Amino acid sequence: MIEYSKQLDMAFHALSDATRRGILDRLSRGPASVSELAKPYESSFAAILQHVQVLEASGLIVTEKRGRTRECRISHDTVQRIEHWLSERRHLWESRFDRLGILLENGGPVDAGLPHAATKGEN
Numbered sequence: 001m002i003e004y005s006k007q008l009d010m011a012f013h014a015l016s017d018a019t020r021r022g023i024l025d026r027l028s029r030g031p032a033s034v035s036e037l038a039k040p041y042e043s044s045f046a047a048i049l050q051h052v053q054v055l056e057a058s059g060l061i062v063t064e065k066r067g068r069t070r071e072c073r074i075s076h077d078t079v080q081r082i083e084h085w086l087s088e089r090r091h092l093w094e095s096r097f098d099r100l101g102i103l104l105e106n107g108g109p110v111d112a113g114l115p116h117a118a119t120k121g122e123n
Contacts (some may be wrong), residue, residue: 001003007059011082019043020051024074025059031073033062 014020023037039050052072055061057077063070 007078008082008085010058011060011078014054014060017051019056020055023048023051023072024060027074031071033069033071033122035069039070053113059108 015024019041020116026032026037026040034049034052036044037052038045043049052061052063052070056063059075062075063072065071093107094121
């Protein structure tokens with residue numbers, strides 16, 4: 001679990017930067033060289049290369065040297081892990097909101113199949 005958390009931390013750190021999200025958006029259309037990824041940005045090539053290195057260290061992309069160029073592509077495994085983690089959280093919150101909706105509609109506690117706590121005088 002600790003390793004899983006570290007991977008998620010690195011991925012979310014990588015996603016916290018707009019340039020890196022832009023690079024991922026571009027790579028979602030297919031592989032590209034670092035030079036191609038740098039074209040739309042006013043940043044130096046070295047700065048874009050640093051962004052690529054952060055994305056690669058996070059596992060979000062993989063790079064491969066082809067001759068004199070470095071080709072980048074999205075790592076679907078890491079993206080699926082992040083998507084799975086987010087999906088679990090979404091499911092948890094949706095079920096909580098569903099129970100809250102029932103509570104508000106009925107004006108009383110939602111019976112979640114759990115034993116009710118004893119109140120004073122019931123023992």
